[in-house]
Amino acid sequence: MSLAIVHSRAQVGVEAPPVTVEAHLANGLPALTLVGLPETAVKESKDRVRSAILNSAFDFPNRRITLNLAPADLPKDGGRFDLAIALGILAASGQIPADTLDEYECLGELALSGALRPVQGALPAALAAREAGRTLLVPRANAEEASLASGLKIIAVEHLLQVAGHLSGSQPLEPYQAQGLLRQSLPYPDLAEVQGQLAAKRALLVAAAGSHNLLLSGPPGTGKTLLASRLPGLLPPLEEDEALQVAAIHSVASHTPLQHWPQRPFRTPHHSASGPALVGGGSRPQPGEITLAHKGILFLDELPEFDRKVLEVLREPLESGHIVIARARDRVRFPARFQLVAAMNPCPCGYLGDPSNRCRCTPDQIQRYRAKLSGPLLDRIDLHLTVARESTALQASSQDGETTAQAAAKVAAARQRQLRRQGVANAFLDLPGLRQHCHLQDTDRQWLENACERLGLSLRAAHRVIKVARTLADLEGTDAIARQHLAEALQYRPGTS
Structure with missing residues (x-):
């Protein structure tokens, strides 16, 4: 098969949009073309991938190779696509089976020896892979981080040979089991x-x-x-x-x-x-x-x-x-x-x-x-x-x-x-929520308006006074905002203490 498709993830802010790596081998003078809006680090991946494939005892195809990172309008940067590119070339050249690749998403930067190095943003990619229902192939250094996405099947690998052995079925790897290394809470000062x-x-x-x-x-x-x-x-x-x-x-x-x-x-x-x-x-x-x-x-x-x-x-x-x-x-x-x-x-x-x-x-x-x-x-x-x-x-x-x-x-x-x-903390109440959940008696409202007028408070400050008063009432376990809650809330505004 001269065409292979491998799934990966980009990094845009804290999101991990999907990226499809398409590898196609054609007759002609040996060349490798990388398209799909790659940044400099991605363009350099073809040299890393070539060395990693050769040093892992695979054959690098002596054909015209076209690699497309889709969608084409999404910027791609970093070395996170190295593993997907290498697997695409190996699958397109028939050195590993291509029919199982659709079940996986791949992340990882390749060393020249074929070893896998960690990448940034593994957790957003893991959460997205869980939503897509695929297994995630990641460097072992990223496995514990990715395991925070509970319910996701993770295959932790250290070398390109391990990935190839797992995909071919000759040396299948067990799913990674979380070690709980990132769940060690420290005591707070008293x-x-x-x-x-x-x-x-x-x-x-x-x-x-x-x-x-x-x-x-x-x-x-x-x-x-x-x-x-x-x-x-x-x-x-x-x-x-x-x-x-x-x-x-x-x-x-x-x-x-x-x-x-x-x-x-x-x-x-x-x-x-x-x-x-x-x-x-x-x-x-x-x-x-x-x-x-x-x-x-x-x-x-x-x-x-x-x-x-x-x-x-x-x-x-x-x-x-x-x-x-x-x-x-x-x-x-x-x-x-x-x-x-x-x-x-x-x-x-x-x-x-x-x-x-x-x-x-x-x-x-x-x-x-x-x-x-x-x-x-x-x-x-x-x-x-x-x-x-x-x-x-x-x-x-x-x-x-x-x-x-x-x-x-x-x-x-x-x-x-x-x-x-x-549904939210009092500080995050919007104006409709303020009107619905922070009722004041008419006399208390008039008292607060007069106090805000004397103190020169803005309407925003007045709304925040009401939110603080709502919190004071919640601390007391009462549903109604009383005059004493408003008075204490006003004490926390500039010029009132």
Whole structure:
């Protein structure tokens, strides 16, 4: 048979669209032509494949070989198609049977010796192969990652000879059995280790219960970073499909998915990070920090030290839950449903309002420092809290506060109420959902309107106050939003504390 078809998968963002590798052998002068919009790394595969076939004791056909990677309008890059190309040539030349290839999808980069090397994005390809009902042939280094797609039959291989022996039936390989290496969760730091800071712990509980964005402001050494590091332990565990989404993103970003899967990601980029590092980019678009924090937490310490233009790119994904990176030839959409937690000092020196009276910043310096953060960005942060310095005696006291396990149980109960009622956390309620699930008494609504008018809050801020009040009611286990819930929610807006 002079024509063979092998199935593989490309990588576009966090998706794995199908690619059909067609190999055709014809009479004529020996040549190898590769078509189908291949990038440079794919064009180079013909040299890798030729050496791998010869070094695996197969014959490289001395004929005119045409390789087509369909669909032709889909860009292909990387060495992920090497194995499929090699199998196509071997099947078209009759060295391996071609009738069983339709049952498989192949991924893998070939070394010149015929050994298989791992590729990026194995998990999205595994999920897509499971949906297509095919068996996945992958390098052994990618097998554990691909095994996260439960129910998928995986054949892990280390060399081209193993693949050929399995397909020909002479040396069949057993399906890969998951080792559970990526399911080792680490313990979270305990909330009880944070001494004092009762108001901050309360805000942390509210933020976790409703998935609200949080801004902590206070002098150095008051425990802002310590508090933020305790938030992941309060959040409910990821559902299976959510965990796979997170792992697929990290699979695309590196050769290994999220370690200690299925824990929620906690990303802490440095304040020198650029815009593309934060939101993603590059000639071949890669996920940025906001996508790597999908379903988890993005912690921005020293918030005003970030470039203002970098921070402004957060505004759209905070509302939409995704980011679209446009290039000349295509547009790539990355998920970015993250919870923003930020920390900052109240002034350039950091000691404004501190009992030590060490601050010597002028009003103009303080104004310029705070002006680094735009109003629209701050408007999208539901909870603003000033973290004051605790007394030394309290800091030396024993751990007698609420533990992470106790707080997490309250958060889980509140989240369950939200999911049963509306299907999403309160922070993600849209306007119709807000009207349907956040009823206010007429007197309370009028009271809130008057309060927002006096404080100069925008309509968006007023809606976020109602969402926080809804979370406070859920923490108490009540269906109705009361006046005290609205009053406490208003305390978390700028200028009210």
